[in-house]
Amino acid sequence: MRALRKLGSFLKPYWRWAALAPLMMALEVAMDLMQPRLVQRMVDQGIAHSDMALVLHTGALQVACAVIGMFAGMGCTYFAVLAGQGFGADLRERLFGKIQSLSFGNLDHLDTGSLITRLTNDVTQVQEVVMMVLRIMVRVPLLLVGSLIMGVLTSPRLSLLFLILIPVISAALAAIIRKTSPLYSQVQKRLDALNTVLQENLSGVRVVKAFARSQHEERRFADANDQLMTQNITAARLGALTMPVVMLTLNFGVVAALWFGGAQVDAGQLRIGQVIAFINYLMQTLVSLTMASMLILRFSRGEASALRIEEVLDSVPAIQPAPNAITLAQTRGRIVFEDVRFAYDGQDHDPVLTGVSFTAEPGQTVAILGATGAGKSSLVNLVPRFYDVAGGRVTIDGQDVRSLSEKSLRGHVGIALQESVLFSGSIRDNIKYGRPEASDDDVVAAAKMAQAHDFIMGFPEGYDTVVGQRGVNLSGGQKQRIAIARVLATGADILILDDSTSAVDVQTEARIQQALAEHREGRTSLVVAQRISTVLGADKILVLDDGRIAAEGTHRELLTSSPIYREIYESQMENGVITDGGE
Numbered sequence: 001m002r003a004l005r006k007l008g009s010f011l012k013p014y015w016r017w018a019a020l021a022p023l024m025m026a027l028e029v030a031m032d033l034m035q036p037r038l039v040q041r042m043v044d045q046g047i048a049h050s051d052m053a054l055v056l057h058t059g060a061l062q063v064a065c066a067v068i069g070m071f072a073g074m075g076c077t078y079f080a081v082l083a084g085q086g087f088g089a090d091l092r093e094r095l096f097g098k099i100q101s102l103s104f105g106n107l108d109h110l111d112t113g114s115l116i117t118r119l120t121n122d123v124t125q126v127q128e129v130v131m132m133v134l135r136i137m138v139r140v141p142l143l144l145v146g147s148l149i150m151g152v153l154t155s156p157r158l159s160l161l162f163l164i165l166i167p168v169i170s171a172a173l174a175a176i177i178r179k180t181s182p183l184y185s186q187v188q189k190r191l192d193a194l195n196t197v198l199q200e201n202l203s204g205v206r207v208v209k210a211f212a213r214s215q216h217e218e219r220r221f222a223d224a225n226d227q228l229m230t231q232n233i234t235a236a237r238l239g240a241l242t243m244p245v246v247m248l249t250l251n252f253g254v255v256a257a258l259w260f261g262g263a264q265v266d267a268g269q270l271r272i273g274q275v276i277a278f279i280n281y282l283m284q285t286l287v288s289l290t291m292a293s294m295l296i297l298r299f300s301r302g303e304a305s306a307l308r309i310e311e312v313l314d315s316v317p318a319i320q321p322a323p324n325a326i327t328l329a330q331t332r333g334r335i336v337f338e339d340v341r342f343a344y345d346g347q348d349h350d351p352v353l354t355g356v357s358f359t360a361e362p363g364q365t366v367a368i369l370g371a372t373g374a375g376k377s378s379l380v381n382l383v384p385r386f387y388d389v390a391g392g393r394v395t396i397d398g399q400d401v402r403s404l405s406e407k408s409l410r411g412h413v414g415i416a417l418q419e420s421v422l423f424s425g426s427i428r429d430n431i432k433y434g435r436p437e438a439s440d441d442d443v444v445a446a447a448k449m450a451q452a453h454d455f456i457m458g459f460p461e462g463y464d465t466v467v468g469q470r471g472v473n474l475s476g477g478q479k480q481r482i483a484i485a486r487v488l489a490t491g492a493d494i495l496i497l498d499d500s501t502s503a504v505d506v507q508t509e510a511r512i513q514q515a516l517a518e519h520r521e522g523r524t525s526l527v528v529a530q531r532i533s534t535v536l537g538a539d540k541i542l543v544l545d546d547g548r549i550a551a552e553g554t555h556r557e558l559l560t561s562s563p564i565y566r567e568i569y570e571s572q573m574e575n576g577v578i579t580d581g582g583e
């Protein structure tokens with residue numbers, strides 16, 4: 001229960017509600033405990049002596065107790081819901097914030113489906129435990145101890161039955177719990193698997209259709225769904241044993257109490273009302289034991305969820321801010337890679353980049369070219385410090401990027417990632433995403449440079465056109481251009497384009513390059529490309545081969561000095577990829 005206890009701190013802001021709920025419950029239990037005594041009084045003193053006034057008076061007291069108990073119960077539920085919902089909302093918010101704070105390296109290891117399950121189902125499980133605790137955590141021990149004491153007070157001799165019934169029912173319930181609780185951890189895992197299939201499918205639905213794999217995906221989903229169902233049924237089947245076991249024991253108890261109680265009534269040692277009251281207390285005792293077992297089961301289910309939540313909350317961002325992080329007020333934009341090594345495991349096994357050294361002077365455009373998997377994206381991701389180097393260093397204006405504050409670094413480095421993700425909302429909002437205070441003129445200027453203005457104005461609503469689920473669907477090339485406009489609108493003085501014109505036709509791409517060249521003043525650019533046409537005008541081209549810089553120079557220089565470059569050039573010439581400005 002360690003993880004659950006730790007998450008309990010999220011209840012602190014709601015302590016008033018959390019305290020009121022059990023108080024109300026205590027009142028309800030007190031009322032419940034009064035009832036059998038009142039029944040006993042009515043039978044033994046009222047009915048036995050035909051004392052109608054006493055019967056009516058006791059009946060009225062019973063009604064009053066029931067009404068008070070009912071309101072107390074309602075109050076308890078109400079306060080428990082207030083506290084529980086507040087707790088759940090705060091926990092979800094913290095979890096979401098934590099996910100936002102994680103680095104690329106952390107996110108590589110957490111799959112989206114599992115994060116969704118943790119944010120939704122796991123939080124709900126823990127929240128339910130909290131509400132249950134507030135409602136019945138007090139009720140169970142109070143009712144258990146209270147009814148035991150009252151039972152003993154009512155008939156010490158009949159109470160000997162407790163000595164048999166309690167161990168029997170406790171042992172049976174404990175066995176059920178031991179078998180059931182591991183099954184619920186499995187339920188969460190199966191739910192993860194289902195959410196992963198679901199999430200992959202929803203985001204990749206077009207690929208599924210393109211490959212006509214709908215049936216395969218349906219089967220995959222049905223498998224995951226069936227496994228979840230089977231797991232739930234297995235757990236529930238075991239759990240379903242609880243009630244029959246309890247009822248059997250309870251009925252044995254009642255029969256035994258009637259048997260022995262009846263004999264004592266015959267012998268004049270006990271009154272009928274006492275037997276009835278004792279049976280009530282016996283039932284309350286056994287029912288509260290059952291509730292305790294359910295509570296334990298819920299706890300172990302909640303603990304499994306709490307552990308999964310904790311795993312995310314306790315993740316340490318792979319990228320740690322420097323203790324005295326420097327804020328770069330202005331940059332010249334000189335980027336230097338000094339003998340950089342990089343590996344995704346962070347421990348230098350199997351490096352993706354080795355011995356990478358180069359300089360991008362302020363205002364220069366440096367292009368990075370190479371086969372897929374050569375390490376181009378990995379290289380540029382080191383500049384905004386999405387990952388840390390394993391050896392060497394990356395500097396901006398002589399400052400190691402690890403010594404800069406994240407805010408300042410990301411403020412100066414704008415990156416258009418390989419995959420252009422737009423958010424639902426207007427095109428304007430998307431372009432302003434990195435700098436919400438950008439003026440409309442800035443937005444238009446950025447869109448013009450990214451060669452997006454014309455097609456945006458082609459939409460009836462222009463910049464207010466809504467993209468995303470309920471808006472227009474943009475082509476891959478249009479999305480890429482909006483993503484480029486988004487990074488240009490930030491006004492960042494270091495611009496990184498990671499293969500971000502791959503879906504744009506060669507002519508448009510050339511126009512983007514030209515517009516960027518015209519506005520290059522004060523901006524250093526790193527451009528990752530597959531096509532030589534993208535890099536023709538670059539001040540420097542790095543040819544990356546298997547994580548190393550195989551050659552470096554301008555287009556002209558490389559044509560003569562680098563066989564790899566010449567090979568790429570010639571293959572693209574043959575395929576007609578180089579149509580504009582090629583030599």
Ligand SMILES: Nc1ncnc2c1ncn2[C@@H]1O[C@H](COP(=O)(O)OP(=O)(O)OP(=O)(O)O)[C@@H](O)[C@H]1O
Pocket residue numbers: 108344352370371372373374375376377378379418499
């Ligand atoms: N998040 C990651 N975790 C682990 N390995 C990765 C990750 N991203 C890339 N790699 C590996 O690093 C190597 C370089 O990948 P990278 O994406 O940098 O290549 P690239 O040159 O940009 O390729 P492309 O042109 O296809 O985008 C590849 O072997 C790839 O499998």
